[in-house]
Amino acid sequence: MHCLMREAAILVASYPFNFYSIMTTPSAIPLSTHAEIITNTQIWLEKAVIGLNLCPFAKAVQIKEQIRYFVSEARTPEDLLQDLIRELEFLAEANPEKLETTLLIHPFVMTNFLDYNDFLDVADGTLEELDLDGILQIASFHPDYQFADTMPDDIENFTNRSPYPTLHLLREESIDKAVLAFPDADAIYEKNIQTMSALGVEGWHKLFAGNDDKK
Numbered sequence: 585m586h587c588l589m590r591e592a593a594i595l596v597a598s599y600p601f602n603f604y605s606i607m608t609t610p611s612a613i614p615l616s617t618h619a620e621i622i623t624n625t626q627i628w629l630e631k632a633v634i635g636l637n638l639c640p641f642a643k644a645v646q647i648k649e650q651i652r653y654f655v656s657e658a659r660t661p662e663d664l665l666q667d668l669i670r671e672l673e674f675l676a677e678a679n680p681e682k683l684e685t686t687l688l689i690h691p692f693v694m695t696n697f698l699d700y701n702d703f704l705d706v707a708d709g710t711l712e713e714l715d716l717d718g719i720l721q722i723a724s725f726h727p728d729y730q731f732a733d734t735m736p737d738d739i740e741n742f743t744n745r746s747p748y749p750t751l752h753l754l755r756e757e758s759i760d761k762a763v764l765a766f767p768d769a770d771a772i773y774e775k776n777i778q779t780m781s782a783l784g785v786e787g788w789h790k791l792f793a794g795n796d797d798k799k
Contacts, residue, residue: 622653624747625689631791636783638743638776641762650684658693661703668707668751669714675753676716686753694749697728707751721759723752739780742788 629651634643645651654671658664668688675686694700704724711717725746734741766772780788 618655621655621689621691628747636779640766645684652683652686654686654688656690658690664690664693671753672714672716672720676720684758688751689748691748697726700726700749719756721754721756725750739785740777742780743776
């Protein structure tokens with residue numbers, strides 16, 4: 585599910601989502617809310633990432649049900665880091681035939697993109713501390729995602745805008761195989777820009793029209 589990305593900027597983007605409104609934080613997340621969070625993430629994955637073919641590697645793992653969705657209850661960076669460590673170790677030890685990738689969704693912490701962007705350095709450092717660098721990789725998605733050298737409302741930022749702050753944990757070996765299967769993998773980013781430019785912000789929101797009414 586990994587696709588080539590440019591480095592994120594340390595600028596805070598701000599654009600309201602439709603059904604993507606981040607929920608207020610109770611002391612604990614009810615099970616029903618966990619399900620809702622995962623459902624919203626799956627809708628985004630199906631309609632945007634797969635539906636727009638933003639990542640040609642994503643469809644196969646979804647069809648094979650090899651994606652783990654983990655909703656973190658963390659309210660602090662320290663607690664999120666502990667969840668990240670557990671999920672990295674879990675993925676590293678899991679059978680790749682059964683579990684290919686993990687979406688660590690953390691709705692209640694790192695909701696500010698500037699903080700989230702800074703945390704990515706901590707996440708990458710954690711990979712090295714666990715001796716998982718070169719084995720696993722962490723990709724980034726956020727409701728206010730902003731690539732370097734872009735304006736907040738530039739449509740290209742929407743390729744990495746998810747309903748909730750999310751850390752995407754991937755296997756390096758799977759990325760290498762995917763690149764071999766797609767010789768023009770380096771062109772994915774440019775193709776995505778063309779797709780998003782043709783779609784526009786209004787078209788993006790229309791993808792998810794009606795999801796609010798279903799809740």
